[in-house]
Amino acid sequence: MCRWLAYSGSPLLLEEMLYKPDHSLIDQSRHARLGVDTTNGDGFGVGWYGAGDVPGLLRSVSPAWSDRNLRELATHVSSPLFMAHVRSSTGTPVQQTNCHPFRYERWLWMHNGSIARFATLRRDLMLAVGPEFFPAIEGSTDSELMFVLALTLGLRDDPPGAVARMVGIVEAAALRHGVADPVQMTVATSDGSTVWAFRYSTRHQSRSLFYSTETRCLRMLHPEIPMLRLVSDESRLIVSEPLVDLPGAWNEMPESAYSVIADGRDEIRPFRPEPPS
Structure with missing residues (x-):
């Protein structure tokens, strides 16, 4: 499947998380330890928040480990909040519009996982997308469709509720078509502040x-790690798998849960799908 990371905190050069750790996201693109696939070479993407009204975005079908533009960007762009993703396709084409993160206005979205038998469920799910968001669909992945469904269902006002309703719609469609165990997901989304x-x-x-x-x-x-003295107490990372083998540094997200990371407020709450009424 895929590997991803989301960082929020003191402004950092992207390379500090993408390249420098022993088991950085770039290393994971070739040598993932906990994913279904060891190699995640079907493209990459990075989205970051800076001076503009919308986040910056770089996506490519190149493997992340050999892309010179990504390496150049990572040494020059500093951001207080960025998201990065290396892709292993679950069947949809390797093309730029299928690379994560996906962007709509100030929102970014990325996903590791799949919707089972997506081709069977796709039409039902496409018909549930609101007219306002339908033109935003550029690619053919289940991940992007999950994003526009969440937007349709209120992501900009209530992210946890919108994602719960999105998953509920997917599971209801799967039930109608006899598709077992339809949803597998770890998702990150942001509006630039949370x-x-x-x-x-x-x-x-x-x-x-x-x-x-x-x-x-x-x-x-x-205390021997210099970088920890450079970032604020509010700095946090969420990752598909740890970037360094550092005792006490990482905590596994509970099953069926979601986290909220914002200035002065870090929370973990239970997650339950909300079936359509």
Whole structure:
């Protein structure tokens, strides 16, 4: 499937998370440890928030480990909130419009997982997309369709509720078509100030997802690491798999849960799909 990370906190050069850690996202694009696939070479993307009204976005079908433009960008762009993704296709074409993150206005969205028998369910799900958001669909992935469905269902006002309703619609469509265990997802989405991350699967056997320990605690545990002195107490990471093998640095996201990361407010709450009425 895929690997991704979401960072929020003190402004950092992208390379600090994409390239420098021992098991960085770029390393994971070739040597993933916890994913279904070891290699995630079907494209990549990075989205970051800066001075503009909408987040910057770079997406490519190149493998992340060999893309010179990504390497150049990562050494020059600094951001307080960015998301990055390396893709392993689950069947849809390798093309730029199918690379994550996906963007709509100030919102970014990325996903690891799949909708089972997506070709069977796709028409029903497409018909549930609101007219306002239908023109935003550029690619052919289940991940992008999940995003526009969540937008249709109120993502901009109530992200947890919108994602719960989106999953409810997918599972209801699967029930109508006799598709078992339709949803497998770890999702991150952001409006530029808050990050929401979800871990859920219909079978309750979800793909891996981890969040970093509070920076203040990490400084006490590992005073020998210079970078921990450069970032604020509010700095956080959510990752498909740990970037470094550092005792006490990572915590597994609970099954069927979502996290909220914002200035002064980090929470983990239970996640339950909301069936359509």
